[in-house]
Amino acid sequence: MTAPARFRFGEFVLSPRQRLLMRNGAAVPLIPKYFDLLRLLVEQRRDAVSKQAIFDHVWADVIVSDGALSQAVRTLRRTLGDDSREPRYIRTVSRHGYQFVWTDVVEELDDGLTRTASEVAEKREDENTGSLVDRLIAVSGNRDESAEAREIAERLHVLGTDAAVAALSSRPGHAAALAWLRDARWSVPTSGAVPIVGDREAFATVLALVRLRLSAVKRTVARRWAAAALAGGAGGGIAGAVGGLVLYLSPGSRALPESALALAAIGAAAGSIGAAGIGAGLTAAEGLARSRRGPALALCGAAAGAIVGTLAHVVLRALLDSLFGLPLEYAQSQLGNALDGLVIGGAAGCGYATATRQPPGGGLAAPTGARRLIAAAIVGAWCAAAATLLALSGRLLVGGLVHEIARSSQNAQLVLAPLGRLIGEPGFGAVTRTILSALEGASFGAALAWGLTARPARRPAGDD
Secondary structure, three states: OOOOEEEEEOOEEEEOOOOEEEEOOEEEOOOHHHHHHHHHHHHOOOOOEEHHHHHHHHOOOEEOOHHHHHHHHHHHHHHHOOOOOOOOOEEEEOOOEEEEOOOOOEEEEOOOOOOOOOOOOOOOOOOOHHHHHHHHHHHOOOHHHHHHHHHHHHHHHHHOHHHHHHHHHOOOOOHHHHHHHHHHHHHOOOOOOOOOOOOOOHHHHHHHHHHHHHHHHHHHHHHHHHHHHHHHHHHHHHHHHHHHHHHHHOOOOOOOOHHHHHHHHHHHHHHHHHHHHHHHHHHHHHHHOOOOHHHHHHHHHHHHHHHHHHHHHHHHHHHHHHHHOOOOOHHHHHHHHHHHHHHHHHHHHHHHHHHOOOOOOOOEEOOOOHHHHHHHHHHHHHHHHHHHHHHHOOOOOHHHHHHHHHHHOOOHHHOOHHHHHHOOOOOOOHHHHHHHHHHHHHHHHHHHHHHHOOOOOOOOOOOO
């Protein structure tokens, strides 16, 4: 078995075994993702490491923006005392990635490093909390100086979060600066809490924090939303087509082969609209809420579901009217769809919170491989359970709605009664409706989760 190695370079020692970066014998705090990035660059120091390889290795289970990598590199450079213009440790490789360029790296047996009493980075003698707070307030409202604002906020956490919060709260117009301090605490392992409730500029701070986090993930959110809508539409279309084929083959059915196409179109419309709306709610919750991720996902999923349920009613009514020429009772159907969407959306949020973990340092969860399949299965199970409860209470989901309209319009092709005969029911009874609703919920939830966890293809890397 190969003995674990540690790396010496300059005044630093990097120990993957201890997961420690030491500087002159003192432990330097790094959040796990930043430590993993430094380790990757050191271990692959003979090569320039592409940004895509970094994302695949360091952020394998989370979607983050390119800005997150730039921020990580800036933090590592500051920690190492490096300069991007004349790099001694980390060099930017134009339109590719980064390379660790210290030439005299000593690789030696790691027999264990002794942790010192100090677990914080050395403080710069020329820094004090008051001067950094003043500078943070000055730059926090300027988008062009966002990199400096984040760096100052991280340094304030290193010096002491409580002192920084106290100093900021005493300054007028501190909302944007406090938002930066709140957001940066996820990047500094020694940071403390940054409370907003009770602050005299609490409302303005919340707005600033929302703008800050949305600006960091807006492109990723848009791609993620589109992927969820496409996956939801595809899942609904496949489920509708399979249902139509089973209906066509059922004993006593008068359905035609074209019925599968009609049900596929209805399923695709319902799935894409539902996944787009609920996916938007879940993505917004995940991007904005870090302290209370689970409740935020459940609440935003439920709210988005209620809204999209109403919208889906309008679209599906137009589609079904064009097929059957039979309008629905608007008020009753709209109320039902809003309630159904709320329940399904809330279940999707709970399932997604259960299936995916809180990404360290922020970002959007993106499990890969078997974990992605498991996440889709878990969300599908939650949505199936919610759909089952709705069916048991007499609510009609898409399949039941199609059956009722086809039956009322005397269009026997899409009457789903033959499905009941497959399980021994004389028609489209409670058991058939419940099973069909559960399958609808499962396929919708699984497709939604699959789309939400898609990793976007990244464009060629640019320079920082």
